[in-house]
Amino acid sequence: APDCPPPARAAVASLTPGRRAPWIAQAARKGTRIFADVGWDDTGAWDLAGLADLEHCEAFLPNAEEAMRYTGSTCPKAAAHALTEHVPVAVVTLGAEGAYAVDRRTGETAEVPAIAVEALDPTGAGDVFVAGFVTGTLAGWPLADRLALAGLTAALSVQEFGGSLSAPGWSEIGAWWRRVQSLDTQNPAALRRYAFLDPLIPTHLDRPWPLRRAVPTIGFGRNT
Known part of the structure; x- marks a missing residue:
């Protein structure tokens, strides 16, 4: 990633557990809206504190398994709501069942089938x-x-x-x-x-x- 990201209305980031990407904070400070996903946590920690750059993100879009592991929830929808304590918008993809989303700022929830x-x-x-x-x-x-x-x-x-x-x-x-x-x-x-x-x-x-x-x-x- 570049040290000084160019101005942009939005950017997509893939978060890495336990590691910050300096460009994310830099871009967010310039007004770029950050949308993040995440890969499988090979460490097995599944600790949201390890996703330090999440604080700079507008939306987080994990799959159902990732969302439940990070929040300790047993239900993808509950996980989405729990994630909005850390990021304004949480979108949890549900595979063949579609996706579920929560916007903390507006109070909206949405579910769309695949x-x-x-x-x-x-x-x-x-x-x-x-x-x-x-x-x-x-x-x-x-x-x-x-x-x-x-x-x-x-x-x-x-x-x-x-x-x-x-x-x-x-x-x-x-x-x-x-x-x-x-x-x-x-x-x-x-x-x-x-x-x-x-x-x-x-x-x-x-x-x-x-x-x-x-x-x-x-x-x-x-x-x-």
């Missing part, structure tokens, strides 16, 4: 989830909409091979949204959860679903 898709490659899906949540946050959306976009972008990403190259853009999001609205079998309540997409998708991005991309990684193939 979107069922045919997964080809999960590489980078967690990073795409965080990017979707950051996007919604910078746009000033309600917590539930931020969580829904994060889950949707992650779900779309696993349908493509590769890491960052699998991250969907508005073309993919728009094509998916028009497709699911056209299906008679869709649950109306589920569709309403994503109705916030309507004014966001440019009308000129009217492309069919599913979209197909070039395979970005040598050694992968796609059945056609």
Whole structure:
């Protein structure tokens, strides 16, 4: 990480137990909003005090197992609430069950189920989830909409091979949204959860679903 991070509206950090990253505090002091995740604690300590940079973060996005171990909770939702004693926004990913989030400042809570898709490659899906949540946050959306976009972008990403190259853009999001609205079998309540997409998708991005991309990684193939 650079010693003097450039100005930015937001940054994503991966916290390391027992170690500070000086750039996080420097960026936060300059007004950058920090969104953090964390890897598995190989030491087995699972001590939130060891995540010293959490004090500079706006949001913390662990998975359910990590959240419960760090808080000593037996329930992911309880863990999310406990984490907001240390960070304003806690987002706990629940795997196939979706995600749950709490915003201490507004009092909002939100739960969004996972979107069922045919997964080809999960590489980078967690990073795409965080990017979707950051996007919604910078746009000033309600917590539930931020969580829904994060889950949707992650779900779309696993349908493509590769890491960052699998991250969907508005073309993919728009094509998916028009497709699911056209299906008679869709649950109306589920569709309403994503109705916030309507004014966001440019009308000129009217492309069919599913979209197909070039395979970005040598050694992968796609059945056609």
